[in-house]
Structures are given as C-alpha cells and as structure tokens.
Amino acid sequence: MAEEAVHITVRPNGPLRVEGHIILKDADGQEWDLTGKPAVSLCRCGLSEKRPFCDGAHSRQNWQCMTSPGNLTGK
C-alpha cells in the first residue's frame, strides 16, 4: 500500500480539517468507520457534542482561535 500524505488544515476559529487516508482510533484502538469519507473535521474547541468530530458548536459559541506556523515559540 502506497503511503500518501495526510493533509491537516487548521481552520481559523474552527476545526482541524483532515484529508487523505485517515485511520481514526480511540485510546483502546477501536476505529471509527470513515468508509467513503475523504476528509473529516476534528473538533479543536472542545465544545462539540460529537467529539472527536466538529459539529459546528465552535461557530455557535463564537469560539475564537487564530493560529499559524508563525505563532510557534521561537519562530
């Protein structure tokens, strides 16, 4: 199986958009069935009732978090 890069985009004031061949497991190793899903949005705000997936609560709660690689300490 060829390994292709998984792309993760940090959405402004929103989730992590993950695109590519995704295997998502809980701490016990159980996998979510992502059959047919080329991408998922993972909650970054902690407000979703469908964690680890984003359910739009970040927007309803006006959660704010802008970030970019330039925000890393020392860069």
Ligand code: FES
């Ligand atoms: S990032 Fe969307 S609900 Fe948390």
